[in-house]
Amino acid sequence: MNLRPASHLILGMVRLGARSGYAIKGAADASTRFFWPMSLAQVYPELGRLEDAGLIARSEDPQGRRERNAYSLTPEGEDALLRWMRSPQEAETQFRDEGILRLFFADALPREDQLALVRRLRDRARLAREQTEAEIIPLADALKAEGIEFPARIARLRADSHAAAEHWLAALEDELAT
Amino acid sequence: MNLRPASHLILGMVRLGARSGYAIKGAADASTRFFWPMSLAQVYPELGRLEDAGLIARSEDPQGRRERNAYSLTPEGEDALLRWMRSPQEAETQFRDEGILRLFFADALPREDQLALVRRLRDRARLAREQTEAEIIPLADALKAEGIEFPARIARLRADSHAAAEHWLAALEDELAT
DNA sequence: ATCTTCATGTAATAAGTTACATGATTAA
Protein backbone atom coordinates (compact mmCIF):
# COMPACT_ATOMS: atom_id res chain seq x y z
CA MET A 1 0.00 0.00 0.00
CA ASN A 2 1.40 3.38 -0.87
CA LEU A 3 0.58 6.09 1.60
CA ARG A 4 -0.24 9.59 0.46
CA PRO A 5 0.00 12.77 2.52
CA ALA A 6 -3.68 12.46 3.48
CA SER A 7 -2.94 9.00 4.90
CA HIS A 8 -0.22 10.41 7.12
CA LEU A 9 -2.42 13.33 8.07
CA ILE A 10 -5.00 10.87 9.35
CA LEU A 11 -2.37 8.81 11.17
CA GLY A 12 -1.09 11.99 12.79
CA MET A 13 -4.55 13.10 13.88
CA VAL A 14 -5.29 9.68 15.36
CA ARG A 15 -2.00 9.91 17.22
CA LEU A 16 -3.06 13.29 18.64
CA GLY A 17 -6.22 11.68 19.99
CA ALA A 18 -8.90 12.09 17.31
CA ARG A 19 -10.81 8.83 17.38
CA SER A 20 -13.72 8.91 14.92
CA GLY A 21 -13.58 9.86 11.25
CA TYR A 22 -15.76 12.84 12.05
CA ALA A 23 -13.39 13.94 14.83
CA ILE A 24 -10.37 13.56 12.53
CA LYS A 25 -12.03 15.81 10.00
CA GLY A 26 -12.90 18.34 12.71
CA ALA A 27 -9.34 18.40 14.05
CA ALA A 28 -7.96 18.84 10.52
CA ASP A 29 -10.38 21.71 9.85
CA ALA A 30 -9.11 23.52 12.91
CA SER A 31 -5.44 23.17 12.03
CA THR A 32 -3.96 21.37 9.03
CA ARG A 33 -6.61 22.45 6.54
CA PHE A 34 -4.60 25.59 5.75
CA PHE A 35 -1.67 23.68 4.38
CA TRP A 36 -3.25 20.33 3.56
CA PRO A 37 -7.02 20.45 2.89
CA MET A 38 -8.98 17.23 3.19
CA SER A 39 -12.67 16.54 2.65
CA LEU A 40 -14.82 14.18 4.71
CA ALA A 41 -15.34 12.04 1.62
CA GLN A 42 -11.63 11.30 1.67
CA VAL A 43 -11.51 10.34 5.32
CA TYR A 44 -13.76 7.28 5.43
CA PRO A 45 -12.28 5.33 2.49
CA GLU A 46 -8.79 6.19 3.72
CA LEU A 47 -9.59 4.92 7.23
CA GLY A 48 -10.67 1.67 5.60
CA ARG A 49 -7.40 1.39 3.69
CA LEU A 50 -5.29 2.20 6.75
CA GLU A 51 -7.16 -0.42 8.74
CA ASP A 52 -6.68 -3.02 5.98
CA ALA A 53 -2.98 -2.20 5.98
CA GLY A 54 -2.83 -2.76 9.74
CA LEU A 55 -1.73 0.79 10.55
CA ILE A 56 -4.77 1.62 12.65
CA ALA A 57 -7.09 -0.54 14.76
CA ARG A 58 -10.83 -0.01 14.82
CA SER A 59 -13.17 -0.68 17.70
CA GLU A 60 -16.87 -0.04 17.85
CA ASP A 61 -17.74 2.82 20.14
CA PRO A 62 -21.44 3.63 19.72
CA GLN A 63 -23.00 6.69 21.33
CA GLY A 64 -26.37 5.32 22.37
CA ARG A 65 -28.02 4.11 19.18
CA ARG A 66 -25.67 6.19 17.01
CA GLU A 67 -22.86 4.14 15.56
CA ARG A 68 -19.31 5.35 15.96
CA ASN A 69 -15.87 3.89 15.36
CA ALA A 70 -12.88 4.53 17.57
CA TYR A 71 -9.51 4.26 15.84
CA SER A 72 -6.08 4.01 17.39
CA LEU A 73 -2.57 3.62 16.00
CA THR A 74 -1.03 0.17 15.86
CA PRO A 75 2.75 -0.07 16.41
CA GLU A 76 3.07 -0.39 12.61
CA GLY A 77 1.03 2.78 12.20
CA GLU A 78 3.24 4.66 14.63
CA ASP A 79 6.29 3.41 12.71
CA ALA A 80 4.82 4.50 9.39
CA LEU A 81 4.07 7.96 10.76
CA LEU A 82 7.58 8.45 12.16
CA ARG A 83 9.21 7.06 9.02
CA TRP A 84 7.23 9.54 6.93
CA MET A 85 8.24 12.46 9.13
CA ARG A 86 11.91 11.52 8.75
CA SER A 87 11.67 10.90 5.02
CA PRO A 88 12.83 13.64 2.65
CA GLN A 89 10.50 12.61 -0.19
CA GLU A 90 7.63 14.94 -0.62
CA ALA A 91 5.02 16.09 -3.07
CA GLU A 92 5.89 19.42 -4.64
CA THR A 93 4.32 22.19 -2.63
CA GLN A 94 1.41 23.54 -4.48
CA PHE A 95 -0.12 26.92 -4.11
CA ARG A 96 -3.11 28.34 -5.97
CA ASP A 97 -4.20 31.92 -5.42
CA GLU A 98 -6.54 33.60 -7.86
CA GLY A 99 -5.97 36.98 -6.17
CA ILE A 100 -2.22 36.95 -6.84
CA LEU A 101 -2.93 35.73 -10.36
CA ARG A 102 -5.08 38.82 -10.91
CA LEU A 103 -2.36 41.05 -9.51
CA PHE A 104 0.18 39.51 -11.88
CA PHE A 105 -1.81 40.86 -14.83
CA ALA A 106 -2.72 44.16 -13.17
CA ASP A 107 -0.68 46.25 -15.60
CA ALA A 108 -3.75 45.97 -17.87
CA LEU A 109 -5.86 47.92 -15.35
CA PRO A 110 -6.10 51.68 -14.78
CA ARG A 111 -4.46 52.89 -11.56
CA GLU A 112 -7.80 53.19 -9.76
CA ASP A 113 -8.67 49.53 -10.35
CA GLN A 114 -5.16 48.43 -9.43
CA LEU A 115 -5.62 50.15 -6.09
CA ALA A 116 -9.02 48.56 -5.54
CA LEU A 117 -7.54 45.12 -6.23
CA VAL A 118 -4.65 45.66 -3.84
CA ARG A 119 -7.06 46.85 -1.15
CA ARG A 120 -9.20 43.76 -1.58
CA LEU A 121 -6.18 41.50 -1.27
CA ARG A 122 -5.06 43.39 1.81
CA ASP A 123 -8.48 42.98 3.42
CA ARG A 124 -8.39 39.31 2.61
CA ALA A 125 -4.97 38.96 4.27
CA ARG A 126 -6.20 40.87 7.30
CA LEU A 127 -9.26 38.65 7.63
CA ALA A 128 -7.14 35.51 7.36
CA ARG A 129 -4.76 36.82 10.02
CA GLU A 130 -7.61 37.81 12.33
CA GLN A 131 -9.33 34.47 11.93
CA THR A 132 -6.08 32.67 12.66
CA GLU A 133 -5.50 34.75 15.79
CA ALA A 134 -9.07 34.47 17.04
CA GLU A 135 -9.89 30.87 16.19
CA ILE A 136 -6.85 28.80 15.26
CA ILE A 137 -4.18 29.97 17.69
CA PRO A 138 -6.37 29.49 20.81
CA LEU A 139 -7.08 25.90 19.80
CA ALA A 140 -3.39 25.26 19.16
CA ASP A 141 -2.48 26.88 22.47
CA ALA A 142 -4.81 24.46 24.24
CA LEU A 143 -2.68 21.62 22.87
CA LYS A 144 0.42 23.28 24.27
CA ALA A 145 -0.92 22.63 27.76
CA GLU A 146 -0.64 18.91 26.90
CA GLY A 147 2.96 19.28 25.73
CA ILE A 148 2.10 19.42 22.01
CA GLU A 149 3.99 22.49 20.80
CA PHE A 150 4.30 22.40 17.02
CA PRO A 151 0.66 23.14 16.15
CA ALA A 152 0.93 26.47 18.02
CA ARG A 153 4.17 27.27 16.24
CA ILE A 154 2.59 26.65 12.87
CA ALA A 155 -0.56 28.60 13.69
CA ARG A 156 1.73 31.51 14.62
CA LEU A 157 3.62 31.08 11.33
CA ARG A 158 0.36 31.37 9.47
CA ALA A 159 -0.62 34.53 11.33
CA ASP A 160 2.84 36.03 10.73
CA SER A 161 2.76 35.20 7.03
CA HIS A 162 -0.56 36.93 6.58
CA ALA A 163 0.69 39.90 8.58
CA ALA A 164 3.69 40.11 6.26
CA ALA A 165 1.36 39.97 3.24
CA GLU A 166 -0.68 42.80 4.75
CA HIS A 167 2.44 44.95 5.09
CA TRP A 168 3.62 44.16 1.60
CA LEU A 169 0.21 45.06 0.18
CA ALA A 170 0.04 48.23 2.25
CA ALA A 171 3.42 49.31 0.87
CA LEU A 172 2.26 48.57 -2.66
CA GLU A 173 -0.90 50.56 -2.02
CA ASP A 174 1.18 53.56 -0.93
CA GLU A 175 3.41 53.23 -3.95
CA LEU A 176 0.44 53.10 -6.33
CA ALA A 177 -1.37 55.97 -4.60
CA THR A 178 1.44 58.47 -5.18
CA MET B 1 -19.24 29.47 -21.19
CA ASN B 2 -17.95 29.75 -17.67
CA LEU B 3 -14.36 30.80 -17.42
CA ARG B 4 -12.07 29.32 -14.83
CA PRO B 5 -8.84 30.79 -13.49
CA ALA B 6 -6.82 28.86 -16.07
CA SER B 7 -8.91 30.49 -18.83
CA HIS B 8 -8.06 33.93 -17.52
CA LEU B 9 -4.44 32.94 -17.09
CA ILE B 10 -4.31 32.06 -20.78
CA LEU B 11 -6.09 35.27 -21.78
CA GLY B 12 -3.60 37.22 -19.69
CA MET B 13 -0.59 35.48 -21.24
CA VAL B 14 -1.93 36.07 -24.75
CA ARG B 15 -2.36 39.73 -23.83
CA LEU B 16 1.28 39.86 -22.70
CA GLY B 17 2.31 38.60 -26.13
CA ALA B 18 2.52 34.80 -25.88
CA ARG B 19 1.15 33.56 -29.17
CA SER B 20 1.29 29.77 -29.40
CA GLY B 21 0.01 27.27 -26.83
CA TYR B 22 3.59 26.20 -26.27
CA ALA B 23 4.69 29.80 -25.67
CA ILE B 24 1.80 30.35 -23.23
CA LYS B 25 2.91 27.32 -21.26
CA GLY B 26 6.50 28.54 -21.31
CA ALA B 27 5.54 32.01 -20.07
CA ALA B 28 3.38 30.52 -17.32
CA ASP B 29 6.24 28.23 -16.23
CA ALA B 30 8.50 31.24 -15.82
CA SER B 31 6.07 33.24 -13.74
CA THR B 32 2.55 32.26 -12.75
CA ARG B 33 3.28 28.60 -12.12
CA PHE B 34 4.18 29.38 -8.50
CA PHE B 35 0.69 30.59 -7.65
CA TRP B 36 -1.36 28.96 -10.38
CA PRO B 37 0.15 25.79 -11.90
CA MET B 38 -1.05 24.71 -15.32
CA SER B 39 -0.06 21.71 -17.42
CA LEU B 40 0.33 21.69 -21.19
CA ALA B 41 -2.54 19.22 -21.45
CA GLN B 42 -4.83 21.93 -20.08
CA VAL B 43 -3.67 24.60 -22.50
CA TYR B 44 -4.73 23.16 -25.85
CA PRO B 45 -8.34 22.23 -25.00
CA GLU B 46 -8.74 25.55 -23.21
CA LEU B 47 -7.48 27.47 -26.25
CA GLY B 48 -10.12 25.66 -28.29
CA ARG B 49 -12.86 26.67 -25.85
CA LEU B 50 -11.71 30.29 -25.71
CA GLU B 51 -11.65 30.42 -29.49
CA ASP B 52 -15.16 28.91 -29.71
CA ALA B 53 -16.33 31.54 -27.22
CA GLY B 54 -14.88 34.29 -29.41
CA LEU B 55 -12.44 35.52 -26.76
CA ILE B 56 -9.33 34.80 -28.78
CA ALA B 57 -8.67 34.68 -32.52
CA ARG B 58 -6.51 32.03 -34.10
CA SER B 59 -4.39 32.37 -37.21
CA GLU B 60 -2.09 29.81 -38.73
CA ASP B 61 1.53 30.71 -38.34
CA PRO B 62 3.65 27.73 -39.44
CA GLN B 63 7.40 27.68 -38.93
CA GLY B 64 8.54 26.05 -42.14
CA ARG B 65 6.81 22.64 -42.23
CA ARG B 66 6.10 22.75 -38.50
CA GLU B 67 2.54 23.80 -37.74
CA ARG B 68 1.92 26.59 -35.28
CA ASN B 69 -1.06 28.67 -34.23
CA ALA B 70 -0.87 32.35 -33.34
CA TYR B 71 -3.57 33.55 -30.94
CA SER B 72 -4.56 37.10 -30.15
CA LEU B 73 -7.22 38.65 -27.90
CA THR B 74 -10.48 39.75 -29.45
CA PRO B 75 -12.17 42.86 -27.95
CA GLU B 76 -14.52 40.44 -26.13
CA GLY B 77 -11.49 38.60 -24.76
CA GLU B 78 -9.93 41.82 -23.51
CA ASP B 79 -13.26 42.71 -21.86
CA ALA B 80 -13.51 39.32 -20.20
CA LEU B 81 -9.96 39.62 -18.86
CA LEU B 82 -10.53 43.10 -17.40
CA ARG B 83 -13.92 42.12 -15.95
CA TRP B 84 -12.30 39.17 -14.22
CA MET B 85 -9.55 41.34 -12.76
CA ARG B 86 -12.13 43.73 -11.33
CA SER B 87 -14.39 40.97 -10.04
CA PRO B 88 -14.22 40.06 -6.35
CA GLN B 89 -15.31 36.44 -6.84
CA GLU B 90 -12.51 34.01 -6.49
CA ALA B 91 -11.73 30.39 -5.81
CA GLU B 92 -10.56 29.84 -2.25
CA THR B 93 -6.79 30.04 -2.13
CA GLN B 94 -5.40 26.61 -1.73
CA PHE B 95 -2.07 25.66 -0.37
CA ARG B 96 -0.60 22.19 0.02
CA ASP B 97 2.75 21.68 1.67
CA GLU B 98 3.82 18.26 2.84
CA GLY B 99 6.82 19.75 4.67
CA ILE B 100 4.70 21.96 6.91
CA LEU B 101 2.34 19.03 7.44
CA ARG B 102 5.28 17.02 8.76
CA LEU B 103 6.31 19.87 11.03
CA PHE B 104 2.79 20.07 12.44
CA PHE B 105 3.18 16.54 13.82
CA ALA B 106 6.83 16.95 14.82
CA ASP B 107 6.09 16.64 18.55
CA ALA B 108 6.18 12.89 17.90
CA LEU B 109 9.87 13.06 16.92
CA PRO B 110 12.96 13.17 19.14
CA ARG B 111 14.70 16.56 19.22
CA GLU B 112 17.43 15.43 16.82
CA ASP B 113 14.93 14.49 14.11
CA GLN B 114 12.96 17.69 14.69
CA LEU B 115 16.13 19.64 13.99
CA ALA B 116 16.88 17.63 10.86
CA LEU B 117 13.38 18.33 9.57
CA VAL B 118 13.62 22.05 10.25
CA ARG B 119 16.98 22.16 8.48
CA ARG B 120 15.58 20.42 5.45
CA LEU B 121 12.69 22.87 5.28
CA ARG B 122 15.10 25.75 5.63
CA ASP B 123 17.26 24.44 2.79
CA ARG B 124 14.16 24.06 0.67
CA ALA B 125 13.16 27.68 1.36
CA ARG B 126 16.68 28.86 0.55
CA LEU B 127 16.69 26.96 -2.74
CA ALA B 128 13.31 28.40 -3.69
CA ARG B 129 14.50 31.91 -2.89
CA GLU B 130 17.74 31.46 -4.81
CA GLN B 131 15.94 30.05 -7.82
CA THR B 132 13.51 32.94 -7.78
CA GLU B 133 16.33 35.46 -7.58
CA ALA B 134 18.46 33.79 -10.23
CA GLU B 135 15.82 32.72 -12.74
CA ILE B 136 12.44 34.31 -12.15
CA ILE B 137 13.28 37.89 -11.18
CA PRO B 138 15.57 38.51 -14.20
CA LEU B 139 12.79 37.40 -16.56
CA ALA B 140 10.27 39.62 -14.78
CA ASP B 141 12.71 42.53 -14.83
CA ALA B 142 12.99 42.18 -18.60
CA LEU B 143 9.24 42.82 -18.82
CA LYS B 144 9.68 45.97 -16.74
CA ALA B 145 11.64 47.48 -19.62
CA GLU B 146 8.43 47.20 -21.64
CA GLY B 147 6.39 48.94 -18.95
CA ILE B 148 4.98 45.72 -17.44
CA GLU B 149 5.66 46.14 -13.75
CA PHE B 150 3.49 43.71 -11.76
CA PRO B 151 5.29 40.49 -12.68
CA ALA B 152 8.50 41.88 -11.16
CA ARG B 153 6.63 42.93 -8.02
CA ILE B 154 5.20 39.47 -7.61
CA ALA B 155 8.51 37.73 -8.28
CA ARG B 156 9.99 39.94 -5.53
CA LEU B 157 7.10 38.99 -3.22
CA ARG B 158 7.90 35.34 -3.77
CA ALA B 159 11.58 35.85 -3.00
CA ASP B 160 10.71 37.86 0.13
CA SER B 161 8.24 35.24 1.35
CA HIS B 162 10.82 32.49 1.07
CA ALA B 163 13.39 34.69 2.80
CA ALA B 164 10.92 35.22 5.65
CA ALA B 165 10.37 31.45 5.85
CA GLU B 166 14.14 30.95 6.02
CA HIS B 167 14.39 33.35 8.94
CA TRP B 168 11.45 31.81 10.75
CA LEU B 169 12.97 28.34 10.33
CA ALA B 170 16.41 29.57 11.43
CA ALA B 171 14.86 30.98 14.60
CA LEU B 172 13.04 27.71 15.24
CA GLU B 173 16.29 25.83 14.68
CA ASP B 174 18.01 27.99 17.30
CA GLU B 175 15.17 27.49 19.73
CA LEU B 176 15.27 23.71 19.29
CA ALA B 177 19.07 23.54 19.50
CA THR B 178 19.21 25.07 23.00
C1' DA C 1 24.59 12.59 -36.34
C1' DT C 2 22.37 13.51 -32.19
C1' DC C 3 20.21 16.05 -28.63
C1' DT C 4 17.30 19.76 -27.15
C1' DT C 5 13.70 22.66 -28.00
C1' DC C 6 9.49 23.84 -30.39
C1' DA C 7 4.93 22.43 -31.39
C1' DT C 8 0.18 20.18 -31.15
C1' DG C 9 -2.81 17.23 -29.49
C1' DT C 10 -5.27 12.86 -27.11
C1' DA C 11 -5.97 9.02 -23.73
C1' DA C 12 -5.67 7.05 -19.46
C1' DT C 13 -5.39 7.78 -14.81
C1' DA C 14 -5.50 9.99 -10.41
C1' DA C 15 -7.19 12.92 -6.95
C1' DG C 16 -10.40 15.35 -4.76
C1' DT C 17 -14.99 17.81 -4.35
C1' DT C 18 -19.95 18.19 -4.15
C1' DA C 19 -24.03 16.10 -3.68
C1' DC C 20 -26.67 12.39 -2.06
C1' DA C 21 -28.53 9.35 1.57
C1' DT C 22 -29.45 8.33 6.30
C1' DG C 23 -30.20 8.88 11.00
C1' DA C 24 -29.13 9.77 16.21
C1' DT C 25 -27.99 13.15 19.90
C1' DT C 26 -27.88 17.54 21.96
C1' DA C 27 -28.83 22.35 22.66
C1' DA C 28 -32.04 26.30 22.17
Place this chain on the structure above:
DNA sequence: TTAATCATGTAACTTATTACATGAAGAT
Protein backbone atom coordinates in the same frame (compact mmCIF):
# COMPACT_ATOMS: atom_id res chain seq x y z
C1' DT D 1 -40.13 21.22 18.39
C1' DT D 2 -36.69 22.77 15.71
C1' DA D 3 -32.02 23.47 14.49
C1' DA D 4 -27.30 22.33 14.96
C1' DT D 5 -24.04 18.94 15.60
C1' DC D 6 -22.36 14.21 15.49
C1' DA D 7 -21.72 10.29 12.70
C1' DT D 8 -20.93 7.12 8.56
C1' DG D 9 -20.76 6.19 4.13
C1' DT D 10 -21.43 6.19 -1.38
C1' DA D 11 -22.07 8.11 -6.13
C1' DA D 12 -21.44 11.36 -9.50
C1' DC D 13 -18.73 14.72 -11.18
C1' DT D 14 -14.87 17.83 -11.93
C1' DT D 15 -10.31 18.87 -12.35
C1' DA D 16 -5.80 18.13 -13.38
C1' DT D 17 -1.74 15.16 -14.17
C1' DT D 18 1.08 11.79 -16.51
C1' DA D 19 1.85 9.26 -20.31
C1' DC D 20 1.38 8.58 -25.05
C1' DA D 21 1.95 9.83 -29.93
C1' DT D 22 4.07 12.46 -33.50
C1' DG D 23 7.24 15.21 -35.83
C1' DA D 24 9.95 19.59 -37.41
C1' DA D 25 13.61 23.04 -36.41
C1' DG D 26 17.77 24.41 -34.38
C1' DA D 27 22.01 23.76 -31.84
C1' DT D 28 26.27 20.98 -30.86
